[in-house]
Amino acid sequence: TLWQKRTGADADLLATATLQFFGACLVAVPLALLSGDGLAVPLLLPVWLGMAWSVLVSSVAGILLLLVLIRRGAVAGVSALLFLVPPVSAAMAYLMFGEALTGLQIAGMVVAAVGVAVANRG
Template structure:
């Protein structure tokens, strides 16, 4: 039986994860992408390691569990976030990246039946398609999806595959671990993975100011610790394709937060897209969405 608090997990996750787009945009005014990611992961480890020695939570008993935690951490932190930020670096628009990342639930639904044994019925497929259409409407109402060149699309596809494989891997091999243990191992793998990109691509200069400090604190505490923890908990407790379909709501909610926080106006057609995406997510995440 799933813990009762997981009932509220989708809403909390969506708010924290979606807010990261606006906050990251603020932070990137003061630091380069890979440097920001390394700083973010380093701060998480600076919190997790002392807590580990104070609380002394159990470590994974099997080598395989260590490996699975590290693989999921590497796929999310290095591959997903790393390649998304590399796409931004070569000039891909934020709306283009968000739109491509919205295909993750579709890939999960395609692979899940063979990978995890979860059936994906007609109702869920209809919900996935409706959610994708709604997300595309929102993104296109806010920014033009311009060509990004082959390297840009390569980075986006790699990031998309990173999050997709991480979701499927966690569902099949993930076990319940103490949050401190899980974060320490996962972010350790992500930090090691992102270092080569930072050392070869960035100047590592940071313009320190209070706005940057607040943004990093949000990315560390809300995005890196709480949101990722909720995502993995939801994947373990439910159907991976249903949980992944929540990602359809991230671009619309992120657009709403950008409107409030950054003054980026969403046209009326964009609000229509939000409603369509919400309907799609509802259909795809219903418990009897298998048939």
């Protein structure tokens, strides 16, 4: 994010995100091919809906939002928001899939949220 703030402040957000995803593909595709299963994806609607959610919302929208926030605000505050990813993911798993949350996990969520709030106060 520091590099992005210094070098990409005027860059097109879509082009920047495309370059980031291309770089990730250079690592992910060879690893997928080495795993033995290749790149085969079952032709099942739930699989494709899940993949569409992962690609469009979690990845593309997430990266574009991150780049917009970097462009508009303090890098430290934006970086601190990344610490909310695990708690939000755990909360979504609880709500969507009935995953159990332990007291320790909930305490960790609170600590992460307080830490992000403190980091963004200034």
